[in-house]
Amino acid sequence: MVKISELEQVKKCSGTYVLAVNDTLNVIHGKWKLPIIGSLHFGKKRFKELAREIPKITPRMLSKELKDLEVNGIVTRTVHGTIPVTVEYELTKSGESFNDVLDVMVKWGLQHRKNFMGKR
């Protein structure tokens, strides 16, 4: 668990702060990462399943983004030695907890819409 006191500490140290924000931005970055994470939030999926569920994504992008997410510890890739091979992608613990970030983003987005619309 990250405690409040720790957050306060970090906010005093811009280096760590910036690192932590960047880690989070990396997950968000690009057109397809959030759709992929969203889709995987309903359970593990195979490559083609993801491709079908995410409209308009090309295999090139899906492959690239999954690799990014994998090296950054957001998803795991499991190859099953079946014939033909099946490959399953699943959210890690971090990947799942990313929902907390999304929740706050939604909350802020809603509040912002209210503030903003009120002003015109």
Add this chain to the structure above:
Amino acid sequence: MVKISELEQVKKCSGTYVLAVNDTLNVIHGKWKLPIIGSLHFGKKRFKELAREIPKITPRMLSKELKDLEVNGIVTRTVHGTIPVTVEYELTKSGESFNDVLDVMVKWGLQHRKNFMGKR
């Protein structure tokens, strides 16, 4: 205030959910918006002050990003009729509350680093 119950409602309606996330992504989007918001969090600033405080930003980008932030209701731009004119940029209420989002991003980033480093 956005209430928990409202968040639950929204999570059932993908349309609103996606809109709200997108509103938030728009604020984050691009290389310079977070530095600008961060800088303005310490108080209102003039154009050149921002340019000096944010290393390597060009006037073109600063101008463009400030416009984006303004039309999206994150900063206000105030022209004072002094001679020569001074222009001040300041965070709106929404702009200030964006810190809540950043806090959660930092928290997640820290936790993720812990999870991730533990795994190797």
Add this chain to the structure above:
DNA sequence: TATACCGGTATACTTTAGTATAGTGATTAC
């Protein structure tokens, strides 16, 4: 008169992100 500050804009360029399209080898279904 020359220089610098203010708040930018204009133009051209490079770099990065994303798209389009085709193809791989192994396997199974008709």
Add this chain to the structure above:
DNA sequence: GTAATCACTATACTAAAGTATACCGGTATA
């Protein structure tokens, strides 16, 4: 034998984001 599925990869392209450089009119300072 032909076509389709699986999980991708390769190549070439377009579009978007960001950079570099120069410049604007107005004012103040030396």
